[in-house]
Amino acid sequence: MRTSSQERNTKETQIKMTLNIDGSGIGNINSGIGFFDHMLNSFAKHGNFDLGLDCKGDLNVDCHHTVEDIGIVLGTCFKEALGNKEGINRYASFVMPMDDALVLCAVDFSGRPYLNFSYDFKDERISDFDVYTVGDFETETLREFLYSVSYAAGMNLHIKIMDGANTHHIIEAIFKAMANAMRIAASKNPDREGILSTKGAL
Ligand SMILES: [Mn+2]
Numbered sequence: 198m199r200t201s202s203q204e205r206n207t208k209e210t211q212i213k214m215t216l217n218i219d220g221s222g223i224g225n226i227n228s229g230i231g232f233f234d235h236m237l238n239s240f241a242k243h244g245n246f247d248l249g250l251d252c253k254g255d256l257n258v259d260c261h262h263t264v265e266d267i268g269i270v271l272g273t274c275f276k277e278a279l280g281n282k283e284g285i286n287r288y289a290s291f292v293m294p295m296d297d298a299l300v301l302c303a304v305d306f307s308g309r310p311y312l313n314f315s316y317d318f319k320d321e322r323i324s325d326f327d328v329y330t331v332g333d334f335e336t337e338t339l340r341e342f343l344y345s346v347s348y349a350a351g352m353n354l355h356i357k358i359m360d361g362a363n364t365h366h367i368i369e370a371i372f373k374a375m376a377n378a379m380r381i382a383a384s385k386n387p388d389r390e391g392i393l394s395t396k397g398a399l
Contacts, residue, residue, distance in 0.1 A: 201384075203270050207261040210254040216274035218383050220247025228252045228267060230260050232323040232334035232365075237267075244376035253336055254300035256331045262339050268342040272349025275306075275379070282399045284389050289381035293374035298361035302374035304382050305353040308399045313347045313355040314340055314349040320364040339368060 199218040206212070224241030226234045229252060241248040248271075252264030279285065290303035318336035322329065329335065347354040356374070361367035392399055 199278045199280065199295045201274040201343050203216045203273050203277070205266065205270050205273075207266070210252060210260075210266040212254075212266055212268075212270045213246070214274055215249040215389075216271070216278055217247035218275070218278045220245060221331050221375050223247045223355070225249045227257050229254055230263060232368075233260070233264060233267075236334075236369065239369060240338050240372045240376045242376075243373045244380040246376070246380070257263040257381050258310075259329055260333060261336050261341065264334075264338040265341040265345050267350045268345025270363055272346040272352075275346075275352070275383075277349040279306060279383060281392060283392050284385045284387075285393070286384055286389070287393045287399065289378045291374050291377040291381070292359075293370045293377065295366045295373065297363055298366040298370040299359040300367065300370040300374045301357040301359060302371070302378040303353075303355040304375070304378045306350070306399060307353055308351045308381055309353065310343045310348040310351055311339075311353040313353075316358050316367075318367070323365060323368075330363060336364060336368070339371070 202215045202237060204213050222242040222245045224238035226237045252263060252267055256263060272385050288305050292301045322333045322335045324333040343354060356371055358367055
């Protein structure tokens, strides 16, 4: 079973997460941030992952610690669940259309962290209000999440936003592109025997 269960507690966040890479796309997500729940449920659904999350974060400050720390735990779950990575595709890329948005995601479960992502969102937060309100998703924290996932999982993560006008669509396309790329890269390939590296380890 390629699964992982993690618990991480600090003064800023208390997180419990479960992951089954070979799941059926069931998300049971409670981050405290409505939009982020929507993104992580999408990630589970389109990745065919079973993902459980219960997080109590210091959202009275802002959403930064919560988003960043959930990324750390998600990456840690993938690292543990993938084990020695025997027989997996290792690499994958996916181009995700979502109405106006077009997003490319390429991943490599190389054991090495690397994030290539840069984008200035026109909206500072996904919110109906002009100021931070508890439960809002602040768009600049997306980079912290992606960095945390790539670092904790030990994966190369490249994301290119090729087109897009609506911030909700662009971010959702990122999560769906990532879900698909990670699902394919993590999948067992019957044509691949052993570990896909001339070094013999990933
Ligand atoms: Mn949506």
